Amino acid sequence: MNFRDQLLAAERANDSLLCVGLDPNPAQFPAGLRGNARRIFDFCRAIVDATHDLAIAFKPQIAYFAAHRAEDQLEQLISHIHAVAPGVPVILDAKRGDIGSTAEQYAREAFERYQADALTLSPYMGFDSLEPYMAYDGKGLILLCRTSNAGGADLQAQPLASGERVYEHLARLAEGAWNRGGQLGLVVGATFPAEIARVRALAPTLPLLVPGIGAQGGDAQAAVRAGWRAAGGRTVAPLAVSSSRAVLYASAGDDFAAAARDAALAARAQLNAARCTL
Amino acid sequence: MNFRDQLLAAERANDSLLCVGLDPNPAQFPAGLRGNARRIFDFCRAIVDATHDLAIAFKPQIAYFAAHRAEDQLEQLISHIHAVAPGVPVILDAKRGDIGSTAEQYAREAFERYQADALTLSPYMGFDSLEPYMAYDGKGLILLCRTSNAGGADLQAQPLASGERVYEHLARLAEGAWNRGGQLGLVVGATFPAEIARVRALAPTLPLLVPGIGAQGGDAQAAVRAGWRAAGGRTVAPLAVSSSRAVLYASAGDDFAAAARDAALAARAQLNAARCTL
Numbered sequence: 001m002n003f004r005d006q007l008l009a010a011e012r013a014n015d016s017l018l019c020v021g022l023d024p025n026p027a028q029f030p031a032g033l034r035g036n037a038r039r040i041f042d043f044c045r046a047i048v049d050a051t052h053d054l055a056i057a058f059k060p061q062i063a064y065f066a067a068h069r070a071e072d073q074l075e076q077l078i079s080h081i082h083a084v085a086p087g088v089p090v091i092l093d094a095k096r097g098d099i100g101s102t103a104e105q106y107a108r109e110a111f112e113r114y115q116a117d118a119l120t121l122s123p124y125m126g127f128d129s130l131e132p133y134m135a136y137d138g139k140g141l142i143l144l145c146r147t148s149n150a151g152g153a154d155l156q157a158q159p160l161a162s163g164e165r166v167y168e169h170l171a172r173l174a175e176g177a178w179n180r181g182g183q184l185g186l187v188v189g190a191t192f193p194a195e196i197a198r199v200r201a202l203a204p205t206l207p208l209l210v211p212g213i214g215a216q217g218g219d220a221q222a223a224v225r226a227g228w229r230a231a232g233g234r235t236v237a238p239l240a241v242s243s244s245r246a247v248l249y250a251s252a253g254d255d256f257a258a259a260a261r262d263a264a265l266a267a268r269a270q271l272n273a274a275r276c277t278l
Numbered sequence: 279m280n281f282r283d284q285l286l287a288a289e290r291a292n293d294s295l296l297c298v299g300l301d302p303n304p305a306q307f308p309a310g311l312r313g314n315a316r317r318i319f320d321f322c323r324a325i326v327d328a329t330h331d332l333a334i335a336f337k338p339q340i341a342y343f344a345a346h347r348a349e350d351q352l353e354q355l356i357s358h359i360h361a362v363a364p365g366v367p368v369i370l371d372a373k374r375g376d377i378g379s380t381a382e383q384y385a386r387e388a389f390e391r392y393q394a395d396a397l398t399l400s401p402y403m404g405f406d407s408l409e410p411y412m413a414y415d416g417k418g419l420i421l422l423c424r425t426s427n428a429g430g431a432d433l434q435a436q437p438l439a440s441g442e443r444v445y446e447h448l449a450r451l452a453e454g455a456w457n458r459g460g461q462l463g464l465v466v467g468a469t470f471p472a473e474i475a476r477v478r479a480l481a482p483t484l485p486l487l488v489p490g491i492g493a494q495g496g497d498a499q500a501a502v503r504a505g506w507r508a509a510g511g512r513t514v515a516p517l518a519v520s521s522s523r524a525v526l527y528a529s530a531g532d533d534f535a536a537a538a539r540d541a542a543l544a545a546r547a548q549l550n551a552a553r554c555t556l
Contacts, residue, residue, distance in 0.1 A: 126429025
């Protein structure tokens with residue numbers, strides 16, 4: 001099953017558009033684990049076990065592991081997700097981008113070492129920097145398009161001579177000429193619902209990964225209204241809204257996993273209430 | 279000493295514009311080491327020991343380590359470079375790019391875990407995605423500008439409504455408003471000398487890191503003529519031309535380190551012959 005189909009199946013099975021972001025920062029762990037980088041796996045496992053039936057995807061952010069020499073715990077975590085939630089795809093958030101020979105190594109890292117189902121990529125280096133990942137049939141390749149941070153506008157929102165903005169140009173390429181193996185998706189921040197709608201218009205079938213709700217202040221329901229579509233009882237325009245800190249750190253006490261479940265339930269309900277059927 | 283000064287000092291000490299790229303692929307190792315990912319450090323150490331007095335910088339590419347679970351060997355390698363060549367800066371080539379809270383983790387990885395002197399970064403997410411790295415005083419932050427691959431043109435060479443191309447817009451920001459701590463540099467591929475000259479005109483003082491000679495076919499001498507300048511006996515526009523495969527795999531035999539030294543000597547001489555003094 002390719003990544004897009006995995007995402008649609010998980011959406012149905014867990015009735016969810018919520019992607020649980022795994023950005024484990026030991027300084028924010030509950031008291032018993034706080035500051036202990038050797039407990040990153042234990043912390044994340046508790047979150048996964050508490051939310052695996054509520055998520056459309058899990059999205060571990062590799063920097064939080066690499067900063068603490070915890071690559072082995074990231075391998076262990078992804079393996080654990082596949083074991084307890086085999087229907088829920090894992091998006092490795094690494095935003096890689098490099099020339100072909102180096103991209104081959106990054107692809108090997110993501111898909112062979114970590115066994116991710118999808119990987120986030122930076123498009124700045126162009127189509128040939130994406131091709132080596134396409135050699136891994138069915139894996140999802142999710143390109144940064146219009147990111148959730150304020151500075152995202154610095155390059156992405158620049159108007160081109162053609163009349164399009166940089167992120168619009170990219171969305172059109174990703175839906176069209178670049179999507180040779182049907183593997184592409186796009187990252188569009190929840191902080192800019194009008195731009196989600198614009199990207200959805202240019203890329204009507206691509207999965208959109210939408211970070212920026214919770215700590216970053218994006219409007220989750222506006223994101224769903226702008227980017228998710230169903231027709232005839234089936235999702236035709238897939239969307240996964242990612243929340244990290246609001247779920248992971250819902251409580252600083254021993255009840256953090258139960259609190260994470262409550263936060264995920266609330267976020268899932270809020271997202272589902274905004275679904276718009278055509 | 280900040281990264282730009284380190285680079286200028288290494289240029290003088292080793293009379294060199296050659297950056298030795300460390301992209302260790304076990305499949306290309308000489309016979310005795312071939313295919314053995316546990317010998318990545320040993321292979322790279324031999325290259326470093328053979329070239330440390332010929333280089334303006336070393337540039338390990340992190341993907342080649344991450345693909346093989348060899349992060350520990352990357353730590354060991356950078357530590358070894360600092361020990362045998364304390365005057366030669368280490369540029370960690372990782373092309374990171376993410377929002378602030380994640381960028382803090384990547385900065386910690388590069389500058390605390392790996393003890394790099396500089397890091398390559400993708401500018402696609404804008405200025406605020408660079409700020410967390412600037413908290414590390416004096417570390418070099420080298421932004422992708424116009425990359426050496428053909429697909430680099432897909433976004434970077436798009437003409438903006440302002441009349442500039444995307445990479446020109448970026449070069450201007452990097453020399454000006456974005457360079458608050460004086461830490462920025464730019465990546466410009468050797469495959470496009472006219473665009474190196476254009477970047478140099480827009481960014482007259484920034485260090486340029488120029489990959490793409492050797493295996494990628496760029497013209498090393500044209501790159502130096504386009505991007506390096508001295509005045510009054512001092513380099514005013516620093517440039518480091520990176521060669522990886524042509525040095526690392528100069529011989530597939532047991533003489534690989536001696537062959538790497540010969541290749542580095544030849545590349546250094548070729549680059550020096552092209553220096554243009556105003």
